[in-house]
Amino acid sequence: MAIAFVDGCIIVGDGRVLEHATVLVEDERIIKVSEGNVTIPKDTQKMPLDGQTLLPGFIDSHVHICVDGSPDPVTSALSESPTMTTLKAANFARQTLLAGVTSIRDMGGKNGIDLDLKQAIHTGLIPGPRMLVSGQLICMTGGHGWQLGLEANGADEVRKAAREQIKAGVDIVKLMATGGVMTPAVEPGSEQFTEEELRAGVEEAHKAGKKTATHAMGNKGILNALRAGIDSIEHGVYLDDEAVSLMAERNVPLIPTLSALFNIERKGIEAGIPAFAVEKTLKIKPFHLKSIRIARDAGVRIAMGTDAGTPFNLHGENMGELKLLVDYGGFSVMEAIEAGTRIAAQVLGMEKELGTIEEGKLADLVLVEGNPLEDIEILLKRESIRLVMQGGKIVSGDDFQ
Ligand SMILES: [Zn+2]
Numbered sequence: 438m439a440i441a442f443v444d445g446c447i448i449v450g451d452g453r454v455l456e457h458a459t460v461l462v463e464d465e466r467i468i469k470v471s472e473g474n475v476t477i478p479k480d481t482q483k484m485p486l487d488g489q490t491l492l493p494g495f496i497d498s499h500v501h502i503c504v505d506g507s508p509d510p511v512t513s514a515l516s517e518s519p520t521m522t523t524l525k526a527a528n529f530a531r532q533t534l535l536a537g538v539t540s541i542r543d544m545g546g547k548n549g550i551d552l553d554l555k556q557a558i559h560t561g562l563i564p565g566p567r568m569l570v571s572g573q574l575i576c577m578t579g580g581h582g583w584q585l586g587l588e589a590n591g592a593d594e595v596r597k598a599a600r601e602q603i604k605a606g607v608d609i610v611k612l613m614a615t616g617g618v619m620t621p622a623v624e625p626g627s628e629q630f631t632e633e634e635l636r637a638g639v640e641e642a643h644k645a646g647k648k649t650a651t652h653a654m655g656n657k658g659i660l661n662a663l664r665a666g667i668d669s670i671e672h673g674v675y676l677d678d679e680a681v682s683l684m685a686e687r688n689v690p691l692i693p694t695l696s697a698l699f700n701i702e703r704k705g706i707e708a709g710i711p712a713f714a715v716e717k718t719l720k721i722k723p724f725h726l727k728s729i730r731i732a733r734d735a736g737v738r739i740a741m742g743t744d745a746g747t748p749f750n751l752h753g754e755n756m757g758e759l760k761l762l763v764d765y766g767g768f769s770v771m772e773a774i775e776a777g778t779r780i781a782a783q784v785l786g787m788e789k790e791l792g793t794i795e796e797g798k799l800a801d802l803v804l805v806e807g808n809p810l811e812d813i814e815i816l817l818k819r820e821s822i823r824l825v826m827q828g829g830k831i832v833s834g835d836d837f838q
Pocket of ligand 1: 501
């Protein structure tokens with residue numbers, strides 16, 4: 438099966454825009470990208486691009502597919518059966534894909550459902566983004582996320598917990614370095630796992646060839662995680678010069694997840710979000726926004742991640758993060774698109790396969806009406822998305838329902 442996207446605007450994902458370009462897809466890969474005249478092989482389905490823009494499939498590098506985005510999603514996740522969580526997660530996966538997000542990194546699941554969902558999508562049983570999963574997050578007793586996490590204390594227990602998750606088949610080991618917003622009675626700014634505990638988890642993951650990620654809001658916890666050799670900082674609320682220079686030096690990306698913060702602020706206590714979560718969100722917001730700017734100035738890579746699943750942060754509305762990066766992070770539209778494509782692919786460790794429209798890469802593509810560089814809102818509207826292709830297969834579009 439070959440498809441040619443003919444004579445149109447291509448946003449490559451690396452900062453370049455190609456005009457009057459043609460992209461040829463054969464089987465699962467992009468085999469030709471050219472601005473000049475291209476000989477299109479016979480038996481190729483031609484799709485004229487006029488008035489539309491072709492982009493790489495987007496990558497959300499921080500979601501919780503097992504968490505439903507209800508006002509109090511942790512309580513909801515705890516009260517529903519694993520079967521119900523699975524059914525909802527399958528729907529969330531489909532909604533995410535239809536929004537133009539062809540890959541996700543799940544940052545904390547429930548009952549191993551994220552692992553099975555990944556398998557179901559991978560084998561073609563159900564539609565959804567390709568997934569990298571972290572299984573159960575690992576936290577200290579009573580630490581942030583303990584309700585769905587695996588509690589461990591001391592380096593040996595963290596080591597064991599990491600080994601258990603790797604045995605279960607996770608792609609990433611998620612370690613909790615600080616408190617957070619959605620757990621009552623923990624402070625986002627306070628450190629949780631010690632540097633020694635974090636190092637034990639990181640060592641085990643790296644031995645198994647896996648990446649690590651840390652929920653890290655407070656400064657001390659961020660520094661602990663960086664010194665322990667962590668591969669990505671999630672949230673990064675209280676960054677300082679020392680933290681960002683370490684991140685830049687070690688090439689550790691930041692995933693700010695602004696969608697979590699802004700949706701909690703937007704809906705508030707009136708909508709049923711627990712008061713403690715709203716209060717903590719409002720308290721950390723100014724520090725968080727400042728941190729993104731410090732990180733950018735220091736040259737830290739910043740990737741799109743929504744934390745979808747947190748209150749009113751809905752699966753399928755992932756692209757809202759790009760607009761927040763523009764409106765509050767000081768990004769140009771092009772930089773925001775790169776955060777959601779090329780940079781996010783690096784966070785997943787899949788930059789050789791995904792993230793840009795280049796010959797040899799997997800054909801994960803999104804075709805939209807108009808030009809998002811002129812109006813980023815185009816990416817946020819489902820009706821503007823004409824087609825979503827994943828691994829060379831059209832998974833959503835006018836001719837495919
Ligand atoms: Zn999260």
